[in-house]
Amino acid sequence: MPELTPLMCVKDLDIRFAGSSSSAVRGISFTVGRGEIVALVGESGSGKSATALALTGLLPGDAQVGGEARFDGTPLLPGNAAQRNAFRGRRVGMVFQDPAAALDPVFTIGWQLDETLRRHHPALDRKGRRDRAISLLEAVGIPEPADRLRRFPNQMSGGQLQRVVIALALAGEPDLLIADEPTTALDVTVQQGLLDLLWRLNRDRGMAILLITHDMGVVADLAQRVLVMRHGVIVETGDVREIFQAPRAAYTRALLAALPGRAGSATAQADISAPVLTVDGLRIAYSSGFGRRNEVVHGVSFDIHAGEFVGLVGESGSGKSTIGSCLLGLIASTAGRITFDGKDLGRRAPGDVAALRPQIGAVFQNPMGSLNPRLTIAESIAEPLRTHRRLDALALRRKVDRLIGNVQLPKGWRDRLPAELSGGQRQRVAIARALALDPLLLISDEPTSALDVSVQAEILDLLRQLQQETRFACLFISHDLAVVRQLCQRVVVLRAGVVVEADRTSRVLDAPQEPYTRNLVASAPLPDPQRQAEKRAVRLGLRREVFA
Amino acid sequence: MLRHLLRRVLIAIPVLFGISLVVYLLVNLQPGDPFVGMVGPETTPAEKAELLRRYGYDDPLVVQYLRWLTRALAGDLGYSLQQGRPVTALIGERLGNTGLLAGAALVLTLVVALPLGLFVGLRRNGGVDLAVSVLSFVLVSVPAFFLSMLLIKVFAVDLRLLPTAGVTTIGADYHGFAHLRDVALHLVLPASVLALGNIAVLNRYLRASVSELVDQDFIRALFGRGIPRRRVIAPHLLRNAARPLITIVSLEIPALLSSALLTETIFNWPGIGRLSFEAVQGRDYPLLMGIVLFLAVVTLACNLLADVLYALVDPRVRLAP
Numbered sequence: 037m038p039e040l041t042p043l044m045c046v047k048d049l050d051i052r053f054a055g056s057s058s059s060a061v062r063g064i065s066f067t068v069g070r071g072e073i074v075a076l077v078g079e080s081g082s083g084k085s086a087t088a089l090a091l092t093g094l095l096p097g098d099a100q101v102g103g104e105a106r107f108d109g110t111p112l113l114p115g116n117a118a119q120r121n122a123f124r125g126r127r128v129g130m131v132f133q134d135p136a137a138a139l140d141p142v143f144t145i146g147w148q149l150d151e152t153l154r155r156h157h158p159a160l161d162r163k164g165r166r167d168r169a170i171s172l173l174e175a176v177g178i179p180e181p182a183d184r185l186r187r188f189p190n191q192m193s194g195g196q197l198q199r200v201v202i203a204l205a206l207a208g209e210p211d212l213l214i215a216d217e218p219t220t221a222l223d224v225t226v227q228q229g230l231l232d233l234l235w236r237l238n239r240d241r242g243m244a245i246l247l248i249t250h251d252m253g254v255v256a257d258l259a260q261r262v263l264v265m266r267h268g269v270i271v272e273t274g275d276v277r278e279i280f281q282a283p284r285a286a287y288t289r290a291l292l293a294a295l296p297g298r299a300g301s302a303t304a305q306a307d308i309s310a311p312v313l314t315v316d317g318l319r320i321a322y323s324s325g326f327g328r329r330n331e332v333v334h335g336v337s338f339d340i341h342a343g344e345f346v347g348l349v350g351e352s353g354s355g356k357s358t359i360g361s362c363l364l365g366l367i368a369s370t371a372g373r374i375t376f377d378g379k380d381l382g383r384r385a386p387g388d389v390a391a392l393r394p395q396i397g398a399v400f401q402n403p404m405g406s407l408n409p410r411l412t413i414a415e416s417i418a419e420p421l422r423t424h425r426r427l428d429a430l431a432l433r434r435k436v437d438r439l440i441g442n443v444q445l446p447k448g449w450r451d452r453l454p455a456e457l458s459g460g461q462r463q464r465v466a467i468a469r470a471l472a473l474d475p476l477l478l479i480s481d482e483p484t485s486a487l488d489v490s491v492q493a494e495i496l497d498l499l500r501q502l503q504q505e506t507r508f509a510c511l512f513i514s515h516d517l518a519v520v521r522q523l524c525q526r527v528v529v530l531r532a533g534v535v536v537e538a539d540r541t542s543r544v545l546d547a548p549q550e551p552y553t554r555n556l557v558a559s560a561p562l563p564d565p566q567r568q569a570e571k572r573a574v575r576l577g578l579r580r581e582v583f584a
Numbered sequence: 585m586l587r588h589l590l591r592r593v594l595i596a597i598p599v600l601f602g603i604s605l606v607v608y609l610l611v612n613l614q615p616g617d618p619f620v621g622m623v624g625p626e627t628t629p630a631e632k633a634e635l636l637r638r639y640g641y642d643d644p645l646v647v648q649y650l651r652w653l654t655r656a657l658a659g660d661l662g663y664s665l666q667q668g669r670p671v672t673a674l675i676g677e678r679l680g681n682t683g684l685l686a687g688a689a690l691v692l693t694l695v696v697a698l699p700l701g702l703f704v705g706l707r708r709n710g711g712v713d714l715a716v717s718v719l720s721f722v723l724v725s726v727p728a729f730f731l732s733m734l735l736i737k738v739f740a741v742d743l744r745l746l747p748t749a750g751v752t753t754i755g756a757d758y759h760g761f762a763h764l765r766d767v768a769l770h771l772v773l774p775a776s777v778l779a780l781g782n783i784a785v786l787n788r789y790l791r792a793s794v795s796e797l798v799d800q801d802f803i804r805a806l807f808g809r810g811i812p813r814r815r816v817i818a819p820h821l822l823r824n825a826a827r828p829l830i831t832i833v834s835l836e837i838p839a840l841l842s843s844a845l846l847t848e849t850i851f852n853w854p855g856i857g858r859l860s861f862e863a864v865q866g867r868d869y870p871l872l873m874g875i876v877l878f879l880a881v882v883t884l885a886c887n888l889l890a891d892v893l894y895a896l897v898d899p900r901v902r903l904a905p
Contacts, residue, residue, distance in 0.1 A: 094804050125810030137801040142823050142898050152809050188899040204809060 042067035043212055043244050044091070047104040049113070051086050051268075054098035060086045062268040063103065068212060071242040073234075075249060075259035075276070077291075079488035080459075083268040084248045088214045092128055093120035108211070126156055129205030133217040135197035139189040145200050146185030149173075149207065156208035172203040177233060194352075195226035202233065213237070216248045223351040223515065224559040231257050231561070232576065250488060252295055253518075253561030256280060257568040264288045276565045294490040295518070295563050310378065311339035312476050312509040313363070318372035320355070320362050332358055333533040335372065340477065343507040345499075347524035347541065349514055349556070355533040356513045360481045363511065364398055365389065377476055394424045397470035397508070401482040403462035407454040413465045414440070414450035420472045439468040442505075443498060460491035464498065474506060481513045496523055517560050521545050529553050588902060592891045596884050603880040604656070608649050611869050611876075656877065662870035666862075671874035674859060681751060682855035685848070686840040688771050689778035693836070696779070697786040702817070702825075704787070705794025713791075720784035732777045732850045739773060746772050749852035774851040778844060782836055789832050793825045826897045834890035838883040 105113035173181035661671035845857035
């Protein structure tokens with residue numbers, strides 16, 4: 037392979053936000069070659085997104101940017117805004133994390149494509165722009181492109197919207213595409229299609245890609261070279277296979293070790309007794325106005341024993357969170373039977389159901405949203421105890437301190453506010469609160485999805501450890517199969533409100549029977565570049581030699 | 585789209601009935617005798633009772649309400665007890681003046697608040713933003729009557745630039761352009777008083793929604809695609825900021841009509857506001873009910889208009905099931 041002349045050259049890039057005493061990015065240097073896919077990896081707060089925004093001049097005006105950046109020989113940084121503006125879209129395209137937020141909701145897809153094409157191809161007339169827009173949508177794999185031009189963003193799915201965002205980025209035919217977490221907001225099955233698309237764009241058009249992600253599976257799938265970033269510094273650079281096989285920096289090793297799937301699988305035994313929770317033929321419908329009802333869960337059945345983690349997996353919209361909310365009593369069911377601790381929840385007076393409520397704990401995805409920002413963590417944890425137990429001040433204090441200790445937070449932190457804690461620490465507080473009343477059942481809805489991988493591993497360990505002590509049953513709602521494999525003894529696969537498969541985790545994930553499950557399992561990217569390349573070759577029907 | 589509108593209209597009808605019922609009951613259950621002024625001092629109580637019976641005032645309230653409602657639906661709001669003329673005619677006479685005043689205030693509000701709100705929203709925490717914020721809070725806090733008097737003192741008494749009362753100069757016989765100029769000069773002070781408070785409020789709302797929008801991904805994405813700044817502001821920023829704007833303005837129009845009371849009184853402007861004040865003072869129930877019902881209709885019409893405009897600017901409203 038001939039030596040690639042760098043397309044983008046970054047030297048000593050330094051970014052400091054207004055009001056912050058230290059730099060978010062501290063003097064990093066790297067290059068992106070022509071036609072190269074470089075992954076910028078790191079956890080939240082490592083400065084990877086700030087780097088992308090600085091290169092395109094999209095940082096807020098009060099951020100200070102130092103250092104140099106050259107694109108194809110022309111200086112981008114330091115440079116004037118007009119110069120950077122001429123680069124944007126035409127030489128460098130941007131793709132953002134949340135496609136639903138990256139498109140103007142009040143204009144059609146066609147209008148937005150036309151606007152961008154008019155900017156970059158002034159010579160094209162209206163008809164020419166329309167033709168070009170259709171061919172762009174075709175290129176990113178949107179079916180019936182002519183029809184889609186008339187659609188508004190809210191009429192399309194997340195995966196399709198991200199394809200539209202990529203089409204918009206392609207309108208100016210850029211040499212470099214900066215993709216900031218392009219698949220994080222999407223389901224695994226959808227993610228795979230988008231990664232294939234990016235891979236094709238790189239292969240067919242020779243477009244370089246700077247891929248910003250926290251997901252090592254995505255890195256393994258797409259990247260040729262990897263930059264590992266931490267606390268604003270690049271700690272390791274190398275070829276993707278080197279990084280995965282022989283990581284040098286301690287941080288890279290920690291990052292890889294923390295990946296679920298590498299940390300073994302669930303082994304704990306469930307108690308062989310009557311199940312804590314039995315759900316039988318559960319149906320749930322939402323009211324859609326004027327007396328119409330829209331059923332989203334169509335007769336779901338499963339059970340959970342004490343000391344057991346049962347995974348409830350499925351894509352977004354499959355109804356998994358709805359079931360969780362129903363079990364918590366936040367949504368009413370329309371049919372079916374829920375038996376909890378031997379009592380039929382549906383056949384009891386509301387007062388009796390309220391008496392059972394303390395027996396069910398809940399942990400949600402975003403701890404910042406589920407903790408009252410004005411209460412100290414001790415007050416948050418004490419709240420369920422104050423409501424349901426009559427404890428004197430001393431006993432309450434002791435109990436809260438024990439709970440704080442159980443989730444491995446320092447005792448001295450009882451008077452801290454959620455804002456003073458990191459995401460993982462907040463989730464520990466949420467878990468302590470959920471377990472304050474020693475519940476029989478814990479419902480945890482994507483409790484690790486908002487957390488970085490290393491923190492995610494800690495939280496999973498904590499949950500497992502706590503369960504060994506108190507033997508609660510846990511319904512673990514997740515879209516992340518690797519996490520489910522690590523934690524859950526059994527798994528229930530949900531699709532469009534119907535259970536498609538339910539069995540022991542190892543059986544379902546290693547030998548899926550249903551096509552849907554098989555697709556779900558195959559879609560999850562493995563943190564192994566070789567295997568990902570092989571999977572893609574099989575999927576796209578490519579010849580093996582390409583990867584030899 | 586059509587279904588959306590139809591639904592809004594269908595909702596408006598029962599609301600209007602509800603308002604008419606509440607208004608009727610409120611006005612009729614008030615203590616006090618409105619007929620003191622109607623009959624001469626020499627009328628005996630027996631004669632008065634006979635009069636009331638003849639005009640249907642002894643009938644059950646429901647019957648009275650239904651009678652009033654059927655007439656109101658036909659456009660007959662009854663006669664003013666004080667002036668003895670049809671309520672519709674009285675409202676009609678004053679409507680032009682109030683419409684002129686409210687319209688001028690609205691135009692002034694929009695002309696000043698829109699560019700200003702956009703500007704400070706785009707340059708948050710700058711010098712202009714700070715100055716406008718302080719001024720806005722001052723304007724919102726100062727009562728309209730005080731502001732009126734201040735403006736009268738400065739512009740009419742001290743500087744002698746503007747007239748202080750009425751629609752036209754009394755005794756002058758202007759025609760054509762001179763008449764228009766005379767009315768315009770009379771309009772300046774009351775319209776400014778009405779507009780200033782609204783400018784302050786609208787400016788705050790627009791600043792908030794613009795500064796929120798600027799941080800949105802899609803605006804950043806537009807810049808990222810190389811779309812020039814002015815093309816990002818119009819149409820993207822403006823159209824997205826339009827919805828809250830429509831809400832505020834549609835609420836402001838009926839508020840301008842009814843809250844003009846103080847301003848109309850101070851500037852001696854013969855509009856709906858002063859008419860309603862007179863109606864309350866004279867216990868002129870039919871007139872009062874007519875005015876309240878009229879304002880309710882205007883409010884509903886503005887809401888309906890806002891719904892139409894929402895659907896025009898935002899496809900999410902238009903396409904909602």
